[in-house]
Amino acid sequence: MKISRQWLEDFVDLSEFSDEKLEELITTRVAEVEGVELSGETLEHAVVAKALKVEKHPESKKLSLVTVDNGTDQRQVVCGAANVREGLVTAFVAPGGIVSDGKGGKFKISVRKVAGIESPGILVSASELDISPEGEGIIELSEDLKPGTSLKDIFGNPDTVFEIDNKSLTHRPDLWGHYGFARELSAITGAKLELVLDDYSDATEAGQKKIEDLKTEKEPQWTVRIEDQVGCARFSTAGLVGVKVEASPKKIVRRLHAVGAGVRNLIVDLSNYVMLETGQPNHTYDASKLNGKEIVVRNAVAKEKFEALDDNTYNLSKEDIVIADQSGVVALGGIIGGGPSAVSEETTELLIESANFDPVQIRKTGKRLALRTDASNRFEKGRTPWAVPLATLRYIELLTDLQPNVKVSSGWSEAFTSVPEKVEVSVRKGYVSERLGSEMTQADVDKILGSLGFKYQVLGKEGLLKYAVPWFRPARDISIPMDLVEEVGRISGYENIPEKAPEIASSASRRSEIKQLEYQLADLLRGLGFSQYESESFVSASLEAELGYPEGSDIRVKNAVDVNQDKMRESLVAGMIEAVKFNKRFGSTGLLFELGRVYRKADSEKVGIAPASRAYYKNAPAEESRRLGVVIFSDSKGSVDGRLFYQAAELVKKIASLVSPKQVSLAKAEQSESFPCFREWMHPFRAATFFIEQNQVGEIAEVSPELVGGSRACLIELDTELLLDQKVDREFSEIPKFPESFFEVSIVASEKEEFSAITKVLREAAPSELLKGLELVSVYQGEPIAADKKSVSVKLLFGASDRTLSGEELESLQQSVIQGIEESSYELRS
Amino acid sequence: MISAESVDKLKSDALRLIESAGDENFLVDLRVKLLGKKGELTQLMKQLGQVDAEQRKEFGGLLNKAKQEVEQSLSSKQKILSDQARRAKLEKEWIDVTLPKKQPLVSDAPGSLHPIFQVQQELEDIFRGLGFTVVDGPEVEKEYYNFEALNIPATHPARDMQDTIWTTAGDLLRTHTSSIQVRALENVKNTPPLRIVAPGKVFRYERVDASHGHTFYQMEGMMIDREVTVGHLIYFMRTLLRQIFGFDPKIRLRPGYFPFVEPGFELDIWFNEKWMELLPCGLIHPKVLEYGGIDPDKWQGFAFGLGLSRLVMSRYKINDIRHLQSSDLRFLRQFS
Structure with missing residues (x-):
């Protein structure tokens, strides 16, 4: 909203303040000034x-x-x-x-x-x-x-125009006109209000008298009726005759222009002018074009049509509030007037409407019809019905001043169905300055509140102070003691409050374990040359379905910003594949990772399982898992012999070592419903899930090559909370005093036999208390091994904590291993 | 001449052939043979013009049905064959995933951490030093915690200030990290004091351009104790800014409207010869305390929300918010 300095000065003398000073005062005491410009x-x-x-x-x-x-x-x-x-x-x-x-x-x-x-x-x-x-x-x-x-x-x-950020006025319906700002500036600067428009509201005695005078001047000719349960608290009319539709005087034109309003003719311009001055919307009808002498405020009939003065015809719905005369709708309440009854060149008689409408209903109607006006914008903020007379009284005053022949043809007539309750706030003496942490005395506080229109009385012996909230401030804005704290704080200036260290013990807090782990993961990966990225939490549901995450437990977005972002990602994989496709244009290799969340519908069976890090997730609509996604990509040569996969597998072992010294093992990824498992995006012969001991933590797989055309990529996705679950407290174990012994065996197995199956046979064959480890030595295919077979050489390590194993012991161990192999489906290669 | 039998026979022969197909080329040829310009089915279609109206309708229906079935069968068989072919091709790339092959990862890339992550980590450390615990909460949130419990009822105009992304289940994506506030209060039950910060992603229904994203990062902070005043809030904010900037920046507090604080402020800092809006904050509204089951006569508190994305962008002079959600290595590697 734009505020003209010259207009403000109609009400309050600001001559001692520069534009810069006024901008500062308005911004730090009232509402944000977004810009200052010179008009004219x-x-x-x-x-x-x-x-x-x-x-x-x-x-x-x-x-x-x-x-x-x-x-x-x-x-x-x-x-x-x-x-x-x-x-x-x-x-x-x-x-x-x-x-x-x-x-x-x-x-x-x-x-x-x-x-x-x-x-x-x-x-x-x-x-x-x-x-x-x-x-x-x-x-x-x-x-x-x-x-x-x-x-x-x-x-x-030239006039100075202050542009006020509308958002900072959301809670202040009283500031949607120049007078509201003048009133605040009077309180801030101590300058007296030279014209008090509060005297035009019947919340004051002066205002009541003005309305009585209007009634006396001419009997009301119009009657007004508000139907039950219609969102209209007050509706008033007054009639004028002898008006002349002519151009507005230059002062009015300049001011309207300065604040960005249009200009048409005096009768219409003045209606705008009065709204921009008092904040109270109003409407002028050509009275000769209205039928009957009764105005009814009612809800529209479903599908009722309304021809507005913007030349559009609107289809109304039954919650809309309409103003109707004998023959039908003449205005859409609080939003826009009708076309047929609008003021035209020939108009000589006016009916002035000033009313109060329910903010929620105005917003709903405005939203549905995509129709927002200066009037509806003001009603949406929740205006007080006490401001209704301001517009009418001021309009008549200004118009009769300019056109002395204008006469009142119909005095004040109104329906006032919902009189707002008077709001009072009681606070203990000293409360306001205590909450601010300021040195202000109660007298200082009362002076500021008084200047804003708060009157108070002292209650009882405890010195409770009861403040009457001024009529122009809505209960939504001021109703509790803290609201008074804000009023005093801002008017006195927050810069005048001394900063103060609280008298509380301050001790550093620890990082949570999960954060600690995520930071360690990030450091580890960064050290290895990986770059961390962040990607969007949204994906295309159909894309994820193609990758192997079908519909079911997914979280769908109702109003997606982009049609390709209609789902909350269930996995980091879509983003990782995207990262490969994007970056391969600029380099043939790359290492990336993301620490991010994935989302699934909350599983009711899991509610109640709340790890320490999940204390703030009670009844959350989604199960949000924390994932680590790692991308290794290269050109197609990089995947020869599964190199990318084995690199990733090595990396997983490093990752696991952050939480546990226990062994990491991999197994071919299997079809399953839950993470980790085989998914469509995976290369069917290069996909695995990995375990720490028996516990699954994540998956590693090469991306099916057609998804990253021309490149090869291997991805790791793991659940960092599952990883954290594997954390073990480290405990020192005695360093072996006796040397270990070993021997190697070579086994011939079918070419697709997994190493894990071979080691399983070996482990079963060797006494576990003495077997210290198994190491891969080599895998060989070719002459003299049969074409569909391979030879795998494994080193077996043995040792005991209390002795060096003797030659005989080793001999017998070897025998039992060989026997185990012979009893298996493998052959021993001699 | 066309007859019900001829259509039926053509169809069943075709389906049998499709079923027996062993490779994709065969199917391609078959499609031409059946459905091509001179295909058998097409030929029958052409004969329709020569029969009388009644029969034409009957045969027409039969033919269309046959055509549909054949087409369906062709494409499903094609899919099966191409899947088989793809699988056979990939099977040649079989590796033993359980093999502990030594294949170290060697890279000369410097490695880098995301700028949001770096700044967030730095801020978390500052706050931990001031006795704040770092927590997080859900991004998919109940309307209650994002609005209702923050003193923003359904009809409140403040709901219009934040355009919300909703889920089909009627929940929403949090529009601010303030949604953590009442969760935190519920969690401490009746035993404050409490000091937390909660960094994370927030979402708005907003068209994306260089300065607007539908996703950005905030950090909520909250302290509950006895006798908390505006003076304490100013002290904490100043201490915080001193640590972030390494010097005492010139600041100002001005009224800011947020339904969940009272009084509410915008904290601006003097930056590049002008005031920059940095940090909305305020004393926690008594109603919010009540929603969290805390007696506002016994406990008070303050809350603030740091615009993490904005802070990161101004620190590193990043001119386009979209970079923050991209995987572009040319961007990421600048933060090694």
Whole structure:
């Protein structure tokens, strides 16, 4: 919302404050000023000039050469306006002057050639002067004006306009007009309000009297009825006759223009002006176009049609609030007036409406019809019905001032169905300054609250203070003692509150175990050359389905920002594959990882299982698992012999060693419902899940090559909480005092026999208490081994804690191993 | 001439052939033979014009049905064969996944940590030093914790301030990390004091461009104790900023409207010769304390929300928020 400084100064004297100071005061005490601009800056640079002679431009039909008297000299300028003529008194800007472009921008005039002829200055329009939105042709001024007179003397000085962030006014319906800001500035600066518009509300005695006077001046001719349960707390009308639809005076035009409002004619402009001043929306009907003498506020009938003054016809629904006369809907309550009853050139009788509507209903209707207006925007903030008379009384006052022949034809008539309760807040003496942590005395506090319109009385012996909340502040804004703390804090200035260390024990806290682990993982991977990335939590459901994550327990997004992001990812894999596809364009290899969450519908059976790190997840709608995803990619050569896979497998062992010294094992990934398992994206012959002891932690697989065309990639995905579950407290074990012994065996097995199956046979054959380890020595295929077989050599390590194994012992161990092999499906290679 | 029998025979012969197909090329040829311009089924279709209207309708229906069945059968067989072919090809790449083959990973890349992660870690360390515990909560959240319990009822205009992404189940993606507040209060039950920070992703329904993302990062902070004042809040914020920036930045507090704090502030810092909005904060609204089962007469607190994405972008002069959610190594490697 834009606020004009000159308009504020109608109400409060701000002459001792610079624009910068006012901006600071408004921002730090009231609401954020987003920008400050000068409106009508050109007035400083323009003077009255008279066109003495108008000739055709030799090169252009549209241009004229105008000899002007600008009070200082006579010169010839080029002019493109159609209305230029000899004798016209208009405005001239010399080179060096600033002119508005009529679109919010400004430029500096220089001497330049226009179609070959130099123009030392220009004649300007009202929009170029930045005093009106209208700019058809150059401005036409009164013939009595003397050339050379500054335009400032005619239109006033440039005005400063403060642009207020609307979001910071969400809770302050009282600030949606200039008067609201003037009232705040009066409280902040101590300057007295020179015109008190509160006296126009019947929440005050002065206002009540004004309404009585209006009734006395002329009996109400109109009756008003609000039907039950319609979201309208108050509806009022007053009628005027003898109005003349004419152009608004320049002050009103300039102000409306300065705050970005349009300009039409006095009758319509004044309605806007009053709203921008008081904050109270209102509407003027051409009374001669209304039927009957009763206005009914009711809900629309389903599918009722309404022709609005924006030339659109709206289909209404039954919760919409409409204003109706005898023959039908004449306005959409609180949002927009009707077309047929709108003020036109011929209008002489007015019916002024000022009312109060329910914010929720106004918002709903506005949303459904995609129709938001200055009026609906204000009602959405929840206005008080006490402000209703402000608009009507002020409108009549301003119009009769400008058009003395205007007479009241129908006095104040209203329906007031929901009178707001008076709000009072009681606080203990000293409470406000205690909560602020400031040194302010109670007298200081009361003075500030008083300046904002809060009146108080002392209750009982404990010194409880009861403050009456002023009528213009809604209960939503002020209803509890803390609200008073805010009022006092902001008006006195938060910079005046001393900072203070709290008197509490401060001790450093520990990192949670899961965070600690994630940081260790990140450090480990970074050290190995991996780059961490973050990706979006959304994926395409159909893409994930293709990758092997079917519908079922997934979390779907209802209003996805992008149609390809309609699901909360169930795995990091889609993002990892995307990372490969993206990065392979810039390099043939890459190492990446992500620490992120994946989402599935919460499993009701698991509710109640809350690890320490999950204390804040009670009844969460989704099961959010923490995952680590690791990407190793290379060109197609990188996958020869499964190199990428074995690199990843090595890495997994390093990762596991962060939590446990226990053995990591891999097994071919199997089909299953739950993580980890085989999925469609995996290379069917290069996919495994991995375990720490018997516990599954994650999966490693090469990506099926067609998914990363031209490249090869191997991915690891593991659940960091499952990994943490495997954490063991380290315990020292005695360093062996006696050397270990070993022997090797070579086994011939079918070419696709897994190493794990072979070691299983060996382990079963060797006494476990003496077997210290099994190591792969080599795998051999080729002559003299049969074509569908391979030879696997394994080293077996043996030892005992209390002795060195003797030659005989070793001999017998070897025998039992050999016997085990012979009893198996393998052959011993001799 | 066309007849019900001829259609039926053509169909069953075709289906048998498809079933027996052993490779994809055979199917391609078969498709042409049946459905091509001069295909057998197409030929029959052409004969339809020569029979009378009644029969035309009957045969037409039969033919269409036959055509559909044949097409379906062709494509499902094709899928089976191509899956088989793909599998056979990949089977040549069989490896023993259980083999403990020594294959060390050698890379000359420097390795890097994501800028959000780095700054978050740094902030967490600062807060841990000030006695705050680092926690996290759900990103898919109940409407209750994101709005209701933060004193933002359904009809509150503040709901319009944050465009929300909803799930089909009627839950939402948290629009701010403040959703942790009442969870934290419930968790401490009646035994404050409490000091937490909760960093994480938040989501808004917003069109994406260089300065707007539908996903960004915040860090919520919250302290509950006895007799907490605005003066304490200012002390903590200043201490925090001093640690983040390494010097005492010029700051100002101004009124800011958030339904879950009262009074509510925006904290601005003087940066590049102008005020920059950095940190919304305030004393926790008594209603929020009550939602969390804490007696506001006995305990008070303050809360603040740090815009992590914004902080990271200004620190590293990142000009496009979309970089923060990308896997582009050319971006990531700059943070080694």
